[in-house]
Amino acid sequence: MSGPDVTVRSVGIEGQPLVVIDGFSADPAALRAAAIAERFGPAGQHYPGLRASLPADYFQERGSVLADVMARAFGYRGRVDVLDASFSVVTTLPSALSVRQRLPHCDAFAADRLAIVHYLSPEGGDGTAFFRHRSTGYETVDAARAPGYFERLDAELQDAGEPPPSYIADDTPLFERTMLAEARFDRALIYRSFLLHSGAIAPGAALSPDPATGRLTVTAFLVAA
Known part of the structure; x- marks a missing residue:
């Protein structure tokens, strides 16, 4: 049985690594079944949907491939800790999105913070932009850039008005899309959390709260110790 297929891409002018792993799970059907059996609840924070608990062995099963990726793509050879991880389903209708949810975002402002998105919908669906x-x-926003970036962005929103009630998936007057990573069943993306990004949710996408039919992913956040 072959192992995961790992490629490393370079995002935009800043050239930040994006790791794409196809075949991330040894048994994606069982992982998907575990998600369907879970009880989902409101995600909180800024995630536009629902979340549920992961199986306890999720990261243990993927330990060797993650260790290789952390060293090869990001230069981390020490301990990497899991800060937060869950099954996730996008459910918020475009009309209900906050202004911040209609824009690209960063999950953290430190270079040692990493994000994982693991797609578990069989039909693939929307990816990450x-x-x-x-x-x-700016393609990344760290702690030094953040004050000036948000000051500039707020001024632009004051001048141009709020973005339309939709997920951002392509170019807009304020943002240029540098890459689209397509979703595939059992594909995982790993990237630094300070990259400006968004789920590339297409207009008219079915945003079902049912993990059996909705945009089911694992979302996780790591920190290199």
């Missing part, structure tokens, strides 16, 4: 803020040229 990465962006450059046009006026600053």
